[in-house]
Amino acid sequence: MSLTLTPNHPAAAHLRRLFLAVITASFVFLLAWVVYLATSLPEHREVAHWDIAWVGFDCFLVAAIGMTALWAWLRRPILIPWAIITATLLCCDAWFDIVLDWNTPDLPISLLTAGVGELPLAALLFYAAWRLIRLSMAAAWARSGRGEPPRMWRVRMSIFEHSAVPRDEHTGEH
Known part of the structure; x- marks a missing residue:
């Protein structure tokens, strides 16, 4: 039960x-x-297992991109959290690549991969997740007869409220 x-x-x-x-x-x-x-x-530190750390991180990133692609192909709503996870990992990857290559000859490659690959893909995934949430809200709002949904930041999570309808700022009514 x-x-x-x-x-x-x-x-x-x-x-x-x-x-x-x-x-x-x-x-x-x-x-x-x-x-x-x-x-x-410290500003400088020698690190053991550097290769394992980066390969491990990239394995998580590959898995996240794979899950995002899988759920996108299958048109499942679980795509939304996977897109957000993948976008976040891509931003982290770009950040660490650039920061850790800052005073090295590898900096131009890190800047190029971040600017052309990781960050644009992350932006696309964040945008796709946001749009899918908005479209889901619009469909739910329409099915309930409420019309056009308000902005996402104004909608309360219905699990925590008596009503998912936002209160009017001036009257306090739903």
């Missing part, structure tokens, strides 16, 4: 509070961690 949580269910409210606490604490911790790293890391 599966448990279905309604927005009013106490467990749903508890899970939301727990999620908010964890994600907010993570944000605060990472801010402090970045300050610590910025002031304590």
